[in-house]
Amino acid sequence: MLEFPGGLYALTFETADTGHLLRQVEAALAGGVAAVQYRDKSGDVARRHEQASELVALCRRFGAPLIVNDDLRLADLAGADGVHLGRDDGSLREARIILGPGKFIGASCYQSLDLARAAQAAGADYVAFGSFFASRTKPDAPRASLDLLRDAAPLIQVPLVAIGGITPANAPSLLDAGADSLAVLSALFDTPDVRIAAHDLNQLFETESEE
Numbered sequence: 001m002l003e004f005p006g007g008l009y010a011l012t013f014e015t016a017d018t019g020h021l022l023r024q025v026e027a028a029l030a031g032g033v034a035a036v037q038y039r040d041k042s043g044d045v046a047r048r049h050e051q052a053s054e055l056v057a058l059c060r061r062f063g064a065p066l067i068v069n070d071d072l073r074l075a076d077l078a079g080a081d082g083v084h085l086g087r088d089d090g091s092l093r094e095a096r097i098i099l100g101p102g103k104f105i106g107a108s109c110y111q112s113l114d115l116a117r118a119a120q121a122a123g124a125d126y127v128a129f130g131s132f133f134a135s136r137t138k139p140d141a142p143r144a145s146l147d148l149l150r151d152a153a154p155l156i157q158v159p160l161v162a163i164g165g166i167t168p169a170n171a172p173s174l175l176d177a178g179a180d181s182l183a184v185l186s187a188l189f190d191t192p193d194v195r196i197a198a199h200d201l202n203q204l205f206e207t208e209s210e211e
Helices: 018-030 045-062 072-077 092-099 113-121 146-152 171-177 194-210
Strands: 007-011 035-038 066-069 082-085 104-110 126-130 160-163 181-184
Touching: 007 018, 007 194, 018 035, 018 045, 018 194, 035 045, 045 066, 045 072, 066 072, 072 082, 072 092, 082 092, 092 104, 104 113, 113 126, 113 146, 126 146, 126 181, 146 160, 146 171, 171 181, 171 194, 181 194
Parallel strands: 007 035, 007 181, 035 066, 066 082, 082 104, 104 126, 126 160, 160 181
Antiparallel strands: none
């Protein structure tokens, strides 16, 4: 099985300005982002295919995987490095059949260790828990606790991704509790300098590994 990279996991913002999106993601990659997830819930199929394909090429330049959120068909058509599926987004086993063994499959497990166990058994390459903190993207999302990460760490052998309202101030608590990767959107892309924001967040992982 592939090893999903630990570290900073950038979640893209939705925009019709493909050039702006690519510039911002490039800055994040230059700052040390380890993986990128393309998220766009619009119905603009052509735009989504263009953006996903362009991001695949950009991420390849930096050696980072590009994961498509929720859309297995788009991940396949764009040649992405994997797909991230929520509870209602289809079967992990189906995704593995379609994408093959050389692609990443991630699973949203919300606040449930049982979902994480099931996802791992179904072949997920990583599992994501959240929302850990208040998030502007999903303000009403139920909260996950740090104890969930502590409980999952010895039981789940694939990387643990934490998501939801993550900032430089609260990120260390997630890493201390056992998170391998931090999925961030606002803490990267709602800042004056995306590259510096990515660099500063990335430093937290280096600090953690030295302790």
